[in-house]
Amino acid sequence: MRTSQLHRAGRRRAFLIAAVTALLALCGTLVAGAGTAGATGAAGVSASAIPVTAPPRPPGVPRWTASAAGKFWTARRMLAAKPFPDGRSPTAGKAAGTSTPSAEGTGRTGPSSSHFGGLPMIGRMYMQTGSGAYFCTASVINSPHHDIVLTAGHCMDARAGGGSFAFVPQWTAATPQPYGVFPVATDSEGRSRVWIDGRYYDRGRVRGAPWDTAFVQVGARSDGKQVQDVVGGNTLATGRGAVFPSVRLIGYPGADSQPLMCDNQTTLYTPTDGTPGSYLQIACDDFRGGTSGGPFLANFDPNSGTGDVVGDIGGWDTGGPTADVSYSPVFDSSIQNLYDAAVAGIAPARPNVLPGASTLAHATLMTSGYFTPTPSPDPDKSDLIARWSDGELTLYRGAGNGRFDQEIQLVAPNSTWKKAVSLTAGDFAGANTYDLLVRWTDGSLTLFPDVDANGLHRQIRIVRSGTLWQHEVAMTAGRYTTDDRWPDDLIVRWSDGEITLYRNIDSTGPHGTVRLEAPNSIWTHAASLASADFTGTDESDLVVRWSDGSLTLYPDADQGGFHGEVRLQAASPRWTHARVTLAGDFTSTDTRSDDYLVRWSDGGLSLYGDSGSSLGTETVLAAAGP
Template sequence: MAAGAIAGLVSTSGVVGTAGAADARPVSSPATPGTSPSAQAEPRWTAAAAQRFWTDRRMAEAKPLPDDRRPAPAEAPSPDAGRPLSQRAGVGPGSSHFGGLPMIGRMYVQRGSGSYFCTASVINSPHHNIVLTAGHCLDSRAGTGSLAFVPQWTAARPRPHGIFPVDTDSRGRSQVWIDQRYYDRGHTKGAPWDVAFVRLGARSDGKRVQDVVGGNALVTGRGYAFPRVRLIGYPSTDRQPLTCTNSTTRFTPTDGTPGSYLRIACDDYRSGTSGGPFLANFNTHTGRGDVVGSIGGWKTGGPTADVSYSPYFASDIRRLYDAAVAGAPPARPGVLSQ
């Protein structure tokens, strides 16, 4: 890498103070003028390939990623573990399983011989092909293919809207946008940037995901306190997603993790829910809302299942979204050492 390029990366991904962590500019290369995502090379990972690989059985047997929402080392198992949700006494409102929403689903990942998933949601975009999930779900897997998004997955209806492959470039690398600082600093020091935008390819009939299931608006810079947020995620091996509504508050860690985070109390959001959207202004008639956060950030979403966290969605997140929409070259792990 040229010295000037390295200097540019260092200057934009250098250490920032806690107060400004959420507002510092992320590292991303500008898009080539006049180039849109549709001008990319022919993908190697197609909808047909995704359908063949992600069978109903493989999806049903998939598990949450091993590093997703790990409990704190000293945390004792919950006395409610294994009880039905209706019998649990958590710290937040009771969560409930439901049939899901069309624009929220599972993001499937293959790692070695294992099949895994996180939660992801469709974000309104000009090209109708962007979804949001947690950075820690994809930070070590962004260079590989075989990623796919399945909207509104349930065990009873595993692919009600089809399957959408994650786009790959001419080298077969998945098109995933994560802030360079998250790659460089890891899950703790990089927690304010635990966000990933993913560009999807078309369904087998050529339709884009937003045209099929709709999407939610990305909202940034609106603060931490929202009176009513609907939280949706796919926990563990449950047959349906969870939903819960509660208010959010600001949380600033005292353990050395930089930044501040949205916090919401909702029961039983276990591993697998990471990437699940925080939906403000949710309209029960349309099933849509404003995405003001996504499960992740501090302790990759929280050390317990009954309180969830999100990075603060400020200008950093907006710029990362803009880079994904423009098709700017994504950051990659270890770019400074290459």
């Protein structure tokens, strides 16, 4: 069983090597020299200036195939699909008395838009939700794997509903599937492979408007060909600002039988309604619902039908309150990073299920471990378990990116679990999931083996009540011995300042003890302990938060004692308010337990990702206050 755990870790390391290699190859590189496609030709087109060797990416899980998508999205169903609801009105004004901004120098409306036969690399993105069939506009972006499509974030946001997503290039009512159907790729749980900036999920469609963009991985057509090989693509262009002298705007409005196109300049628009950020603005008539996600094409070549994608309809007010002026997020480095993540197959951000700070203030105990597998092809990430003040025990499944995508109640509120004093997790039983180790008010110590999404399965008392364990103040599990490779060791801080290492704990208890520090006054000020791998040696480092707010790292602590120390944080009044600390693998940049999580006295939750000889940059997962 321990071998399977080692294989699990090996898989995580292999994915890391592939993902980091991909990101290094892509970072800062603008995909240029777009593949071309004729405006009406159906022949496949090869792309130029795309890396010959695509960066490695974990294989997808074809839960939703091209054959299934083609059978589901019949011509009749596509024709009946409605524009995805985005609030755009064909007439002026959000409400009576509310003015609608107009593009500078163009008046309230822009140049006339015209219907046309469409372009091969632009089409409809279809989705089936509980309320029916819908569509947005989407376009193929040149990428090394030839399988990336761009649309608006609000079209693919998980809150829009799951369902059978599929991209249909150059749809028209007369010729509904000229190039076939391309299913949106899925993971092993059937969730679409869609990359949206996590800030869009966290802040919602108003305050998250600057990140209203989505990159979507689509599967191959029924004949095995990738979408870019069939229809070509456009070039993603980031870092060019918002002002362009000429942009072609394309989208699929309403129930119209063909797409619309329009050419005009863009200007920079900064909302005055409290929406953060600034946006591209273009005046073009009649871009109604359904055009969301439509590309802004600069340097458009009418002969090849290609250009540089500098925006997509979305952003402020999900693309604008009326159909005559459209908006887009500014394509800056965050858009480039999102594209890079999609190309490399880094785990997409998911909506975060963690509660707010006012609730987290009641999470009195927390620990991390690998309790539930992350859906493939994404690498496994640390989960979080919280014991609440009312005795409830909750598991939050780790999703990478400092996010958690499932909330699972392990134990309902009860009086027994209120008596838990300390909580930690490790691989004590040797199975493929982590185990919980709990110290109770009576001094007993209980092991709960193989905790998973189905709950607690059994319990083993490894220390009886009424023992010296009533004097335990803090404990943390990790790999602190060199005789095996498993996180089955335990470091304990006692009330007199003694520090003890318990070796190779299993269902029968510990197998040897080592005194790391004799009773002393200094260690009585160790307020919390956490096991981490900040140094990258695959051995646990001990992270200590002291009563004065300072933070110390003890690298590679083992049965031989402590081997030096690193000051991570000087004494700080703020850090005296850290109530719960732990470490795990919560981000998507590597597969080490080098991410330090802090729950503050006000319920705020902070993540210090990719920590090493210094703490990583703070990311606020739950902010206290209004």
